[in-house]
Amino acid sequence: MNQYALDSIKLAKNYGNTQALKEVTFSIKKGEIFSLLGRNGAGKTTFVRIATGQLMPTSGKLSVAGYDIIKEVEKVRENIAVVPQEARVIRSSSACEFIQLYLLMRGNVGIENTRTIALNALKKIGLEHKANISARQLSGGERHKMLLACAIASDASVLFLDEPSIGLDVHSRRKLWEILLKLKSEGKTIVLTTHYLDEAEFLSDRIAVINKGVVCKIGSPSAIIKDSGFELRVDIDESDIEKLTIPKGVKVNKLADKVRVLGEEKIVKKIVSQALSKKLKVSVAGPNLEDAFLNLVGAENEQQN
Amino acid sequence: MNNRINKAISIMQGAWIDFSSTAKGNPFFLLIPFTYPIALLFVMYLNTGTRYLGLLLVGAILAEIINAGTAVFSETGSSKLFFKTFDLYVASPTSPFVYCMTISASWILMNSLAIFLFLLLALYFTHAGLLAVIATILIAIETSMVLGFIAFSAGTRLKTERDVFALGTILSFGLTLLSPIYYPITVLPPFVQMLSFLFPSTGPAILLQWAFGILNVNSNLVILSIANILVYLIIGIVAVKTALWREE
Ligand SMILES: Nc1ncnc2c1ncn2[C@@H]1O[C@H](COP(=O)(O)OP(=O)(O)O)[C@@H](O)[C@H]1O
Numbered sequence: 001m002n003q004y005a006l007d008s009i010k011l012a013k014n015y016g017n018t019q020a021l022k023e024v025t026f027s028i029k030k031g032e033i034f035s036l037l038g039r040n041g042a043g044k045t046t047f048v049r050i051a052t053g054q055l056m057p058t059s060g061k062l063s064v065a066g067y068d069i070i071k072e073v074e075k076v077r078e079n080i081a082v083v084p085q086e087a088r089v090i091r092s093s094s095a096c097e098f099i100q101l102y103l104l105m106r107g108n109v110g111i112e113n114t115r116t117i118a119l120n121a122l123k124k125i126g127l128e129h130k131a132n133i134s135a136r137q138l139s140g141g142e143r144h145k146m147l148l149a150c151a152i153a154s155d156a157s158v159l160f161l162d163e164p165s166i167g168l169d170v171h172s173r174r175k176l177w178e179i180l181l182k183l184k185s186e187g188k189t190i191v192l193t194t195h196y197l198d199e200a201e202f203l204s205d206r207i208a209v210i211n212k213g214v215v216c217k218i219g220s221p222s223a224i225i226k227d228s229g230f231e232l233r234v235d236i237d238e239s240d241i242e243k244l245t246i247p248k249g250v251k252v253n254k255l256a257d258k259v260r261v262l263g264e265e266k267i268v269k270k271i272v273s274q275a276l277s278k279k280l281k282v283s284v285a286g287p288n289l290e291d292a293f294l295n296l297v298g299a300e301n302e303q304q305n
Numbered sequence: 306m307n308n309r310i311n312k313a314i315s316i317m318q319g320a321w322i323d324f325s326s327t328a329k330g331n332p333f334f335l336l337i338p339f340t341y342p343i344a345l346l347f348v349m350y351l352n353t354g355t356r357y358l359g360l361l362l363v364g365a366i367l368a369e370i371i372n373a374g375t376a377v378f379s380e381t382g383s384s385k386l387f388f389k390t391f392d393l394y395v396a397s398p399t400s401p402f403v404y405c406m407t408i409s410a411s412w413i414l415m416n417s418l419a420i421f422l423f424l425l426l427a428l429y430f431t432h433a434g435l436l437a438v439i440a441t442i443l444i445a446i447e448t449s450m451v452l453g454f455i456a457f458s459a460g461t462r463l464k465t466e467r468d469v470f471a472l473g474t475i476l477s478f479g480l481t482l483l484s485p486i487y488y489p490i491t492v493l494p495p496f497v498q499m500l501s502f503l504f505p506s507t508g509p510a511i512l513l514q515w516a517f518g519i520l521n522v523n524s525n526l527v528i529l530s531i532a533n534i535l536v537y538l539i540i541g542i543v544a545v546k547t548a549l550w551r552e553e
């Protein structure tokens with residue numbers, strides 16, 4: 001029996017001259033919550049679309065739920081559900097009817113039967129009070145929850161969620177995390193893409209960091225933080241930074257009007273005591289996934305879509 | 306076998322959910338199918354009395370079936386390019402066939418009130434009987450399936466959402482006006498008659514007009530009509546099988 005829910009070997013995708021994925025190799029174990037992290041345009045959606053049978057790869061091999069994505073895509077599709085990055089409702093159906101149609105198209109039988117399953121899924125996601133109003137009247141976040149309820153209502157063993165927490169408020173995001181952990185405890189494998197690093201750090205068993213179509217790091221959140229070599233960080237006001245001598249061997253990143261210095265504990269502590277002796281304001285903390293991530297994919301804060 | 310029956314039931318139930326939720330949300334949608342044929346019938350009645358109403362009503366039945374088919378084109382295209390619900394279905398056990406049949410059936414339901422009313426009126430004005438009813442049912446199933454298949458397959462190939470609605474309307478216009486559904490094919494010059502067999506709705510139109518006793522057909526026309534239907538049946542099946550369900 002194959003222990004992998006997903007196994008990607010040198011997977012590549014070109015759109016014309018754009019190389020969206022370059023020889024991506026990694027595997028996801030059954031029952032894991034696995035996050036694909038990367039900036040906009042890194043290739044996360046492209047990977048999810050290939051893994052869910054929506055898009056042909058250019059080269060490489062990929063199996064999902066033990067089946068080859070090219071030769072046995074029907075088998076793959078029987079075992080998966082996807083929450084697309086964006087999807088809007090065409091008709092005026094209610095949230096419940098939307099899920100019912102999804103289930104009937106998946107091959108479930110019975111109007112009443114699918115209604116029960118749909119209502120259950122909406123309840124799990126905390127949307128049962130909106131089950132019967134037109135899905136068009138749902139807010140963006142609620143609509144996203146409805147799509148998630150589709151995936152929950154299916155009996156798929158591998159769930160792909162492309163940026164599931166986009167548009168969710170803080171409470172809904174926490175609720176989503178709870179639901180994903182519950183699904184994991186039921187034995188489902190969850191593959192999600194996100195650029196919320198706190199989310200990835202909190203939820204994931206393992207993470208793959210994708211940068212410009214290349215997997216540049218893979219491991220548990222704590223291992224990725226550890227591998228960054230950062231032990232401590234200190235934030236200092238930008239205007240104060242020239243009053244200090246910053247030793248070699250640390251990483252200095254600009255963060256709005258602050259400067260963040262990361263490095264070995266010993267060195268960072270020296271900077272801290274220097275700053276304190278000059279009565280400068282500092283805040284000290286352990287490094288988090290975001291620090292490690294920025295170190296991996298570059299810290300420029302230019303905006304992209 | 307059991308599997309097939311279950312699939313058929315799922316398709317019917319899916320179509321029913323899709324149709325009934327739309328009808329509940331937008332009851333006026335149910336009136337849209339009546340508008341164009343009734344305008345046509347009204348103008349014709351004012352000019353020529355009841356003489357051509359039978360012909361027009363039979364044409365209107367087919368027009369509703371054609372519109373249901375071409376709607377599958379717009380729906381597939383917009384679902385893929387704009388609403389993105391298409392992705393939800395591609396990444397699931399839903400087959401292209403099930404998707405396309407569910408949408409087709411839902412659109413037929415949407416137009417069924419009009420089809421039913423036009424059928425009753427057509428029977429009244431043409432004095433046709435059971436044969437016409439059976440022919441209508443068979444042709445409705447065959448034509449809506451074939452057009453649905455082709456429209457779906459074409460819809461999956463659309464590149465920009467800009468084209469979705471314009472092309473859908475033009476498609477309907479071409480099929481309902483350039484192929485002889487509102488008039489007998491025999492009014493066309495022989496060369497144009499041959500050309501009109503390039504449309505998938507021409508065979509069904511001729512057989513339906515014949516079943517209602519409106520058109521006297523010779524054996525040549527019958528053979529051409531049946532050939533037209535069979536060829537498009539094959540094209541339809543090939544179209545679903547080659548639809549761009551998974552993108553390249
Ligand atoms: N259909 C497409 N045609 C051409 N280029 C595309 C297409 N889809 C995505 N791309 C490009 O591929 C790259 C990866 O995109 P995507 O996978 O959507 O990234 P992410 O989901 O990580 O933001 C981007 O440079 C994007 O512009």
Ligand SMILES: [Mg+2]
Pocket residue numbers: 044045046085162
């Ligand atoms: Mg994306």
